[in-house]
Amino acid sequence: MQKIKQDEKRVLVIGGGVGGIKAALDLSESRKQVLLIDSDYAIGGLMTQLDRTFPTNNCDLCTVSPHLSATTREKFLQISPMTELTSLSGEAGNFTATLNTAPRFIDIDKCTACGECLKKFPEAVRFTPGLDPRAPTCMRYPQATPYAYSIDMEKIDDVEALKAVCKAGAIVPDDSEQQIQVNVASVVLSVGAELFNPGVLDNFGGGKFDNVVPGLEYERIMSASGPFQGNLVRKSDQQRPKKVAWIQCVGSRGINRHDVSYCSSVCCMYALKEAMVTKERFGNDIETTIFFMDMRTFGKDYEPYYNRAKEDFGIRLIRCRPHSIIELPDKSLEITYAKEDLSLMEKEQFDMVVLSTGFRPSQKTIDLAGTLGIDLTEHNFAKSGTMDPVTTSKDGVYVCGVFESPKDIPETLVQASAAASMAGTAVPSGEWVEDLSLYPPQRDVEGEDTKIGVFVVDCDGEIGQSLDIDKILENAKTNPDVAVAEAFNLSCSFESMEKIEGLIKEQKLNRVVIGSGSPRIQEIMFQDMLRRAGLNPYLLELVNLRDQNAWAHNDAPAKSLEKAFQLVQSGISGVRKAKPLAENMLPTSQNALVVGGGVTGMTSALELADQGTLTYLVEKAPVLGGQALNLSQTIEGDDVAAFVKDLVNKVSAHENIKVFIDAVIAEHKGVPGKFTTGVKIGARTEQIDHGVTILATGATPNRPAMYGLGELDKVMTQLDLDAILENDESKIKAMGQLVMIQCAGSREADNPNCSRICCQAAVKNALRLLDVNPDLEIFVLYRDIRTYGFQEDYYKTARDKGVKFIRFDLEHRPVVREEAGKTIVRAHDFILGQDIEIEADCVALSTGLVANTETNKELCGLFNLPKTEDGFFLEDHVKLKPVDMALRGFFVAGTAHSPKVIRESITQAHAVAGRARTMLANKEITLGAAFATVDPVKCAVCLICVRACPYDVPFINTERHSEIDPAKCRGCGICVAECPAKAIQLRAWEDDQILAKLDGLFERV
Amino acid sequence: MITAEQKPLQEIFGYIAPYEKILVVGCNECVTVCAAGGRKEVGLLSSALRLHSVKAGKKLEVLEHTLERQCDPEYVDQLKELAGQVDAIVSLACGCGIQTVAAQYAIPVFPGVNTKFMGASESQGIWAERCMGCGDCMLGVTGGICPVARCSKSLMNGPCGGNSSGKCEISEDVDCAWQLIWNRLVELGIQDRYEELVAAKDWRPAGGGGPRKIIREDLAASKIITEDMA
């Protein structure tokens, strides 16, 4: 059992879903004591039940935090499953939490997770039944695997028989509930929410009709670990459905019994995902139809996902909210719906219907809120600060994830990092001592005959689905030096890792080939596995069987398998040449550079500075504040100007913040952890040393030349309208009719993404207009109203107050013209089936935000960072590393990442500050082993490397040969390719390794 | 440094056409530094020869080796074993190296490079002629700029009428050596030197007196003594 030291202050994270895990990992990575509790008997939460996640359509939980070493985990992170908080007393910084841990009836120190008990007593032994065990075990906690087993003692009749089954003697029949008290400085709540149970509705047959399933159950059916082993069939007859329909907003965005008014934000994306995965995995001939009201694909790069669903996958989309489902005698389902362009009702039969249900806070969560003494919203979600999105009504208690408001995984992770960051300020970082590795000493493989283990680790069943793994292994075994070739299906888990480790030790393997996903993501994880097995991590070759084989050649299975043989052979051939390498460590600079002095940049800077980090804040403009200076109010009614003023004052007065205004980044050099950047202020350039960099350069309000903007006097943007509202109410009072046009310049061919903020901006301004001039007639011309989450309530209020929402599509665009001094908007009304004309005193275009293309391009060039196609900064992983950039020590926040409202920018600002702390707290950084080395005998002292190196690293030393400082070498290998004497090799990428890989490709085994 | 550049591949194919097994030998000195005949170029040429033979449908085996220096018999001795296995050698050394190899092995030795000149590196990948080995250096009176190597006519007493805006009449890319000399003398404040006439150059040390040789009595003698003692 976990030993909790009473005296040590820690952060308590409640809830072991993906958000709680992320918060706990961030905190422990920042060397802060953290205790993660979950009432369930294994951590993982909702994400572990999902079959695939959008927009990558795969499971990648293992990428949450690869930089956290096992050592750090052991030292700072403790996990207590089956544990609940029963009371919290005291105050922020010094709470006492009382925790109850339910009996597991298994001694986890003895349990070997053999599974015998589960086999014999399937009724009473719990092992994440029906759930995919991989995600929690992915986290690779030593305790995770046995933790997944627990016993329901009430269902056991014969305790002795159960004890007899367990060879390890781990059964503890008299185990009892335990209560402990811990000193807690702050609390992070990440308890999520339940999904609405559609069974309570009488019109859709949820829980009644066999072939009507909620979205999550559909995921379980498709999942390889689900009830049908990943086979998509109808419950009623086990037949593959030919026609599947999704009904959106079931229980959400409604006013009927059991409905909630808010939008759950994720269902549109998951329905699209499920429909696409259905076609992709189970047959393109399956007809998929989604019934929806508004398609809410407002996230970063989600709109192209929607477009792909429509255009590439042929997902049928019908804009209608069907009233009910009727079950037919053959258990098929009949849906009656109205087509927008017809005045008739249509009837259509489907084999299966999926109900897209949203989030509901559970009663348990509501009770927990009571225990904690935090306020809830009218929807029973945790009440959080409108400009302080992860703080609750109680000091020292923070909230993240769905319990704060409905959101998807990336946004949950952002909030988790933000909550962890804020909660972490109450706990000091553990003293930094050079980590004594817990890894066993590395075996010296010098002189041994090559003995290779080939392992196909099929993390999410994706490889086995299109490639015959047995054949791949058989083929690999024909190499005489391949001693073991095995497959591990369905998990990149601790379990299979442990098995591979066992095989490495047992068989004395000295080289390992892993066929799995992309090495870009998985290399660190498998290198870590080798370390644990006592092997040098560089005696490893990864073969990208998933991303670059199984996924890319679905159309040609035979050829795809042939390629898999070749790739694995290439890996085997390459690994034979692999050598054990030592890694290079470098102390990091403890300063931070924040680029961009808007709300995001200032918030990040303040949080870092508050924790003692010297922070340089660079702003291009002559004043701090950024785009928020053009905004007067948020939809919740916060005074933005006052907020910004307060921020500016705090930043300007802070002793740890050095502000540069009228300043730009002019030059940049260094290595991760230790950068020097030249900031140009007028004619002067100041050099700054920093270990982390936060990009908060914001975005630019779009001003597209559309609908008469810039030509007609009465056409303006929402920001212009905001200014009038703020400064000239008389103008508003004089207006009779006002038209807003949504998606102006967004969701168009040249800017395909949704700008996310415009729907709420339109609703916000509409409500403010009506406050000033209640008689004003407002028309909002829209394509989909995307007032996600609780914004939906404002949308409803606007409708209630008489704002008229008229939909258009790209074939029926509104036209704005001036005629006899009047501004007239012509629009098509789908319901009337004809064009209408509105005389407008003002036409406000919702123009959204576009990337700061010039600035971003310049910064990406200087810092060597990637951008998205539309010019925003590209994060490392869209789902699981939403604010980290590919280059270590670089983070992105706010609208530089993608368009978002201020509140969301502030969340990201806290999140990046937290992520930055994780790096600063570890005072050195591993630079890896891939640096160039010179063979002095071969070196001809020609200077070609000295001249070719992009970073001026090589020099001719006094011993008369070129020398490369490993700490400065970036590992590009340019000198290697240029050296005319072939005297330089890049470690881990040596020429003979590359040639051996080529050999392997063309070897016929 | 001696500079060289690779011969046209066609010429090399022609040389080796009759042979089935050859050795490509590089040199880790000057030709490596000017990227014409080091280990990398040996690899590239060998690959090219192999690809060519495949295309031509003929059998060809190519061995690769690079010596520390090809113009010393002791280093060239190291080829003994490899040379015994092949029908011919392609040397990527300068002419000196090629001849040293040819002198030591009784199989055909072909040049893989054209030896160009004694030059200096201007920047990465660019070399320019600086010395013609005239045997009687006059850089001391020409401000450190050699009129022998750098004047198209090797004039000794100022430029010809072809100087136009400081460039030589043969090409706009070629500086007039005497312009450079003048500028340099002015820079050093010793332009009086320009007035001093240089007598007609004795070209015998430049090779006009037949093949040249240097004998360092002290070094050569000690070798003779060592041999005697042995």
Next chain:
Amino acid sequence: MSNFEPEIVAFCCHYCAYTAADMAGTRRISYPSNVKIIRVPCTGKVDAIHLMKALEKGADGVYVAGCLDGDCHFKNGNLRATAHVEKIKKVLEDLGWEPERVAMMYFSAGMGEQFAQGAKEFTEKIKSLGPSPASQTVGKAV
């Protein structure tokens, strides 16, 4: 030779082209399985010899895929790679080989679609050229 399946090697840089290839996979955009990727830290690391060796060992086509101009993670490795590829094209021409058997391509990390397109076009090109002389000798074409 209508069923000729060329062997194609693509040297892809870790930061851009390899990521683009992953992206193509993630988005399930198909491209010919003829293309086998060898990951390198930067295309500037791809020695001209490696291109020749790939052809020697039996590749019918080889290409180097790096970052877009100006996007190289190591400043200008992609431009060096371009120069290496150009040089090898000339060598191939001298050898009587089709210089089109080697190529340079550029992708940003997000260009999965374009990566697949590039792979497709290059494979088509090599198919139209037929097996390379070396791959015929190695006796493994078709």
